[in-house]
Amino acid sequence: MQELTLKVQRYLPGKDKKSYIQEFTIPLRQGMTVLDGLIYIKENMDNTLSFRSSCRMGICGSCGMLINNFPMLACHTPVEELGTDRIEVRSLPNFPIIRDLVADLDSLFEKHKSIKPYVVSSDTEEAEEPTAEFLQSGQELEGYVQFAYCVKCGLCMAACPTVATDALFLGPQPLGQAYRYCTDRRDAGVEERFHQADSRHGVWLCHLAGACSEACPKGVDPALAIQLLKRAMIFDSLRLRKKKKPASIAQPLAESRPKIAVPEFTVK
Numbered sequence: 428m429q430e431l432t433l434k435v436q437r438y439l440p441g442k443d444k445k446s447y448i449q450e451f452t453i454p455l456r457q458g459m460t461v462l463d464g465l466i467y468i469k470e471n472m473d474n475t476l477s478f479r480s481s482c483r484m485g486i487c488g489s490c491g492m493l494i495n496n497f498p499m500l501a502c503h504t505p506v507e508e509l510g511t512d513r514i515e516v517r518s519l520p521n522f523p524i525i526r527d528l529v530a531d532l533d534s535l536f537e538k539h540k541s542i543k544p545y546v547v548s549s550d551t552e553e554a555e556e557p558t559a560e561f562l563q564s565g566q567e568l569e570g571y572v573q574f575a576y577c578v579k580c581g582l583c584m585a586a587c588p589t590v591a592t593d594a595l596f597l598g599p600q601p602l603g604q605a606y607r608y609c610t611d612r613r614d615a616g617v618e619e620r621f622h623q624a625d626s627r628h629g630v631w632l633c634h635l636a637g638a639c640s641e642a643c644p645k646g647v648d649p650a651l652a653i654q655l656l657k658r659a660m661i662f663d664s665l666r667l668r669k670k671k672k673p674a675s676i677a678q679p680l681a682e683s684r685p686k687i688a689v690p691e692f693t694v695k
């Protein structure tokens with residue numbers, strides 16, 4: 428039987444002064460992911476091993492870790508793609524460790540919250556008591572949809588050399604999302620986000636290393652979003668930014684769509 432050696436970072440606060448690496452040798456199954464390997468260890472060898480996971484399909488963003496020195500989602504990383512039977516797994520860099528492979532992502536969520544990652548509505552009446560949907564064309568959607576695939580896994584922040592040297596730098600995830608909402612015609616929060624991004628630890632600290640886009644498991648390309656955000660902010664400061672035409676409201680569904688007949692039950 429083929430075997431896999433997993434070198435896992437361990438750290439138990441209150442007991443360990445600093446983290447250390449523990450080696451586990453486990454049976455290697457076909458199609459096994461790094462997360463499968465960690466689950467095998469937890470179920471069969473050491474149930475104190477701590478790591479996060481949920482969906483196991485690259486959607487929830489909770490299993491981000493440093494795998495052979497590169498930030499990756501453990502559930503999305505098949506062992507055979509790494510081309511080795513010795514894998515080192517560590518907690519995500521640029522974040523404090525809570526325990527073993529569990530990084531403290533609070534700073535990411537605080538920064539994300541600070542750029543208002545939602546559609547800020549200028550029509551407060553409609554926002555509070557919606558009567559219908561805001562209209563949006565396919566072309567408008569295409570302007571930001573790539574950036575909307577972010578799963579907030581923190582891999583881009585872990586890869587970013589600027590976050591590594593300035594913990595207060597907003598970073599690729601929040602700045603990428605700032606651009607995503609600024610381009611949305613339903614949104615009226617551009618000025619607030621520009622103000623936030625224009626701070627001492629904001630968008631201008633990015634020197635386009637591109638490591639964030641390389642690490643992103645969803646193809647978001649935060650480095651591109653940051654450059655587009657910079658451009659929009661420069662245009663704004665030169666008073667050349669085209670104001671967005673606010674999205675109009677669709678007709679209420681009940682009036683605009685023909686009624687669909689409900690099929691008869693086929694089973695009594």
Ligand code: FES
Binds near residue numbers: 479480483488490
């Ligand atoms: Fe959800 Fe890996 S477990 S992204």
